[in-house]
Amino acid sequence: MEHSLSGILASYNGTQGELIPILQAVQAELGYLPEEAMHQVAQFCRVAESNVFGVASFYNQFRFSAPGRNQITVCRGTACHVQNAPAIVEELQRQLGIKEGETTPDMEYSLETVACIGCCALAPCLKVNEDVHGRLTPEKARKLFAASGTDKGGQDVQ
């Protein structure tokens, strides 16, 4: 990480105004913002570490844990919300044993929510990587991840 981080920082001057672009570049390179990387970015931009963490946590584009092999993105937009999307998030959190923004210990799944995944007619819906699953219930969502080796592909759009 040290090596790739120095490479990223080498293209910046270390001003406070560069904080967000630097964090974006670090996340693009590493997939998330490790604590050590935020520490180094703070030193480089000459700001308190708490400021870096504050800025990063303000924007939900940033993540603080390593991404899993499969990204689960549950829509929490209005169309999905009124169709019980919060119950789907709760069910998945319970089933996977992680909270939104976290990754399972075996690194298989990361769970996040977004404002809209662009399939409102299929509400409530989620994506597993790029595959959309629509018209879900908590039970249907649970079955998607019921066993390892589950078919995570395909479009469940009927």
Ligand code: FES
């Ligand atoms: S509100 Fe859920 S896909 Fe648009």
